Amino acid sequence: MATMAAAAPWKRASRTKIVATIGPACSSVTRLVELIRAGVDVFRINTxxxxxxxxxxxLDNVRAAELEVGTPVAVLVDLAGPKMRLTELHDGEVHCNSGDTIRIVRNETPGPGELASAYKPLLDELRPGNRVMLADGTVxxxxxxxEPDVAICEVVQAGVVRSRQGINLPGAKLSAPAVSPEDASNAEWAATAGADYISLSFVRRADDVRGLRRLLRPLGSEAQICAKIEKPEALxxxxxxxxxxxxxxxxxxxxxxxxxxAQxxxxxxxxxxxxxxxxxxxxxxxxxxxxxxHSRLPTRAEATDVANAILDGADACMLSGETAVGKFPRESVEMMHRIAVATETLIRRQPAPRGQLNVAPITAATTGAAVEIAETLGAKLIIVATATGVSALSVSQYRGPAPIVGVSESTASLRRMCLYWGVIPLPNAPVNDDRRLLEYIxxxxxxxxxxVNGDRLILLSGTGLPTSRHNMLLVHEVG
Incomplete structure (x- = not known):
């Protein structure tokens, strides 16, 4: 990757990361630059x-915007998954009144008052008592x-259903594979095009994730897999x-x-x-x-929702249509950033995470110690020299008060760190010489x-010994 322009590494005020979906409202390099400067860390491409x-x-425009701003930015490619949809309906819509009988037919050209699905096995998988949710759950x-070619249903929640709207079957066991041929093609493209994250939709079991990983491994991709939780089976x-x-x-x-x-x-x-x-x-x-x-301001409930997600422990909050097709993409990013800044004043350092990402015990100890020492000394920054970004993520999970600057020789690792709470990836830093790295920062x-003089910095790095990649913790006072 070409060298990024120099930019102050810790200007960002909020610690919670912002994911923004690309669409007609923000697809140009100029608009993407605008959104990065407003606070976007990860751009989502919805396949x-x-x-x-x-x-x-x-993707090309994101990389161009990244170079212009001088800040690493991640790309998340979102696979569509086996989303079930209605076919074209007779007259384009069906009015469903409570108590009405509605027929779901196998024929792809339904008659008046009938529904049909583009998901061909639907009738084979429906059972009496199943719920069929339409139009984002409004019907x-x-x-x-x-019967072999028709399911007889009763309307229990009234509304209007239109052509091509989605179908959800809560509790039904579906035969559709987690990765469809179209998803596999998109995943292969994302891997070879340099995506940083690939999200798998409608995950039902851990083996779904393993299946996508098996697909990506031969391609030599460093893309990480994001599992989307949206099915009861996943819970x-x-x-x-x-x-x-x-x-x-x-x-x-x-x-x-x-x-x-309600749940x-x-x-x-x-x-x-x-x-x-x-x-x-x-x-x-x-x-x-x-x-x-359509509004320059969110509702009070929406602002509270974002704040509560941050207080729950979210690393990132995502904007979908707000940036993709909304009238105010930049304002939406700025608002999410403002809510995060206001909310993060309530976040306090967390105890040692249990999972620790399978890091070596020495690394786990030094990452925790770095956060504790930084808090005790009121350090201005924690600097983490990392090959893969895992140690920066480990520091991030403590939710300490000091910003974390992640440095790496790997561009892919820097971009992955864009999703980690509180971590600011810094390109072009002299990673392999601690003295030069401190002087540079x-x-x-x-x-x-x-x-300024008197500010304290914590540097987490390694001596190069095989026992641990991160076995050295250095405290430095500026000046």
């Missing part, structure tokens, strides 16, 4: 919309009986899925349809808690600032006014 050429153009049917195997994934997304759109919406806050806290125990980054997504599609800090 459910657009062509391969569109996705490649988005609910209950299956009364199933039943949550700890195993979290252990297998590199990161997790609480995908509240489909999850809020698949589980009782959403409890389920969110449960997923975040599992990720915190395992030291895995977790993203909260969907409708975080939804009203900012101090010179930049003095130049920007961020460091």
């Amino acid at each position: 459910a919309h657009g062509s391969r050429a569109d996705h490649q153009a988005s 609910a049917l209950q299956v009364v009986s199933v 039943a195997e949550l700890d195993a899925i979290v252990a297998e994934a590199d990161a997790v997304m609480v995908a509240r759109g489909d999850l809020g349809v698949e589980v009782d919406i 959403m806050a409890v389920v969110q806290k449960r997923i975040v808690g599992a990720c915190r125990r395992a030291c895995k980054p977790v993203i909260i997504a969907t409708q975080m600032l939804d009203s900012m599609h 101090i010179a930049r800090g003095r130049g920007s006014g961020d460091l």
